[in-house]
Amino acid sequence: MAETYVSGVAGRYATALFELARDAGAVDAVKADLARFTALIAESDDLKRLVRSPVFTSEEQERAIAALLDKAGIGGLAGNFFKTVAANRRLFTVEAIIRGFDALVAAYKGEVVAEVTVAQPLSEAHAATLKEALDALTGKDVKLAVEVDPSLLGGLKVKIGSKLVDASLKTKLNSIRHAMKEVR
Structure with missing residues (x-):
């Protein structure tokens, strides 16, 4: 695999998630969960606002994301990832993180x-x-x-x-x- 780098805060999160998923043998499962989350963002203006707005506290974001993940059936590595991103007040980068993760998966699979x-x-x-x-x-x-x-x-x-x-x-x-x- 050729080395692929994604930069910035989003890149660090994407790389960490990719390495965890690769080591756990769950790259495809995590990719599918991230794709489901991306589809949820595209469908919901409220979720877009939650993800992109700095107005919400980390506690509010964590509660909302946890409820959404339960309802959508997203758990495991992807679920923990979204909860961590929300807890660290980095939810605004989640779309860039997902793009970075997808780029890493594509490079990994050739x-x-x-x-x-x-x-x-x-x-x-x-x-x-x-x-x-x-x-x-x-x-x-x-x-x-x-x-x-x-x-x-x-x-x-x-x-x-x-x-x-x-x-x-x-x-x-x-x-x-x-x-x-x-x-x-």
């Missing part, structure tokens, strides 16, 4: 993740075609992480590691606009 941003949701056929092209380009099994951003107008952006290919209509229009300004 996967490459392509962050794809599109203006409209991709059809299954387009996603499969894009995946095949990226697999051929990298020579590895590429996992697509697709995000929809209507502000792109059309086209897509693909980021693999530190490389970014921006083929969005928004960027092309901005380039034309800048070129026209220079002509004047």
Whole structure:
């Protein structure tokens, strides 16, 4: 496995959780629990507010997270992790921690993740075609992480590691606009 580093506070938490999960042989179980928690955040404005707002005390965050984890059936390493993060007043970093954990798992499993941003949701056929092209380009099994951003107008952006290919209509229009300004 190539060394993968995630930085900052979120990186330290992600690395610690990954090492615990790896040593316990529970990487996939923890990844699934983190994905469930991410889905809960996406579904609930109240949970987003709890996670991101500094207004709540650590005790309030701990109680709310414990109740949520019980209701969602998230326990074990992931459950203890969320409780520790809340107790340490670091809940605002939980989304970055989960992204860091996912990056560490991908590196551990030899996967490459392509962050794809599109203006409209991709059809299954387009996603499969894009995946095949990226697999051929990298020579590895590429996992697509697709995000929809209507502000792109059309086209897509693909980021693999530190490389970014921006083929969005928004960027092309901005380039034309800048070129026209220079002509004047």
